[in-house]
Amino acid sequence: MTYRLDEIDRRIIYELMRDARNTSAPTIADAVNVSPGTIRNRIHQLEDHGIIRGYTAGIDFEQAEGHLTNLYVCNAPISERKSLAREASVVPGVINVRELMTGRRNLHIMAVGENTEALRRVTRALSQLGIEIEDETLVEAETDSPYSSFGPEDETPGTEATDFISLAGDANVIDVTVDETAPIVGCSLEEAVRDEILDDDSLVIAIERGDEVLTPHGTTVIEPDDLVTVLSRSGRTDAVLEAFVTEASRTEQ
Amino acid sequence: MTYRLDEIDRRIIYELMRDARNTSAPTIADAVNVSPGTIRNRIHQLEDHGIIRGYTAGIDFEQAEGHLTNLYVCNAPISERKSLAREASVVPGVINVRELMTGRRNLHIMAVGENTEALRRVTRALSQLGIEIEDETLVEAETDSPYSSFGPEDETPGTEATDFISLAGDANVIDVTVDETAPIVGCSLEEAVRDEILDDDSLVIAIERGDEVLTPHGTTVIEPDDLVTVLSRSGRTDAVLEAFVTEASRTEQ
């Protein structure tokens, strides 16, 4: 029942986990040196074999009108776990169900509601199905990453944020080494903010260039290999990092 | 900071949660009666505001060369939770991280490895980051669903599987009412299997038509509104149901 994957399949899975919507077949084809048609054929095979279950959009419901996301940790008898998981997945509000191999706490159900009353309705619906809720908590954030083993081999994870310290509120300090091909290279900080390369909520507070530490001004121009310290109030780390790392790191073979 | 959504935004989110890759802008445009360009503009706005976090492919790693998926339930000090979550997400093998609001068990980390040794490496990496692993278990299955509140109002969830009983092994019995526009309508069971409308692993064991119960044969032709009982050994319920429900239920206004 296990399907044998080759390098092409693995790379397809990696790219689709990274961005399932804005990754076209020709893009992947360039990366693995086959024709776009082959990529599409493989994708369809992976879908047909059930290896690709589907494609989901990750939604930050909290930002969308303050909806609440709740995680229910539940017990289900092993014999009924599969069917209860199926029934739970169609309860209004439920967006994700995980079946675990343990005897207890073996069903993790994630649901969204516009307020606590809506979540109470989910609680009641799950109870009526015979699912025992052992624990429930609000979900603050969720992050998806591709499976790195299926990614390109020449990956250098050290390029991105080297340090990451949470401050009060949602502000973060990020240390990042500037990529040679980063969008911000050659721009002054003033220009970067004006051209929306750099978020308005982000502030460059230090630049290490070689042996010296520069104090950044609006006219300071960012160069490759600068070690830049950024204070970000937006909390959207990825968006901030985009300015400093290469934009198309995935297209390089 | 909360973004105000209208009917168009909600519907876009619903459709992209349902299928982020094979849902084109014109398809959604037809459903809400605006131009495709407007749908694309809205999608970009939702992406820019961070309401759409990204698009992920759901992978069944077990079917792919028998990879193992593990869920680590961890404790992280509240003050460091956000940064630990960030660091955990780049540990090789980690594909999903959830931050929860509780004091304990507030970090759920999901990782994939080709064997138990690979998962042990993940365990070590997480420990070295200062994450305390409280519990860990293999993940058997995961299901994603769209947020039904954002879906079309005339949804009739009763159309699909009305009952669902797990049997020994991976076999299931499903009761389903046949849709008028289902692919299998007008086909004999023999033809359905030959044309690959119906899975080879699926067996129709009963048909209720009006007041009578038919015993299915190869030559039996499926009609709309038949209540069909299907025994499926494949465990891939969705694939089986596809034959009996309308293929393009989302295109109907």
Add this chain to the structure above:
DNA sequence: GATGAAATTCTTATCGC
């Protein structure tokens, strides 16, 4: 929010190994 032209991508059928 709609429209229209240009570029890209997807679908499908066909060919060669």
Add this chain to the structure above:
DNA sequence: GCGATAAGAATTTCATC
């Protein structure tokens, strides 16, 4: 069976109203 290729349809991008 698997991958490459090419024509036609559909989709996305971008500028403009």
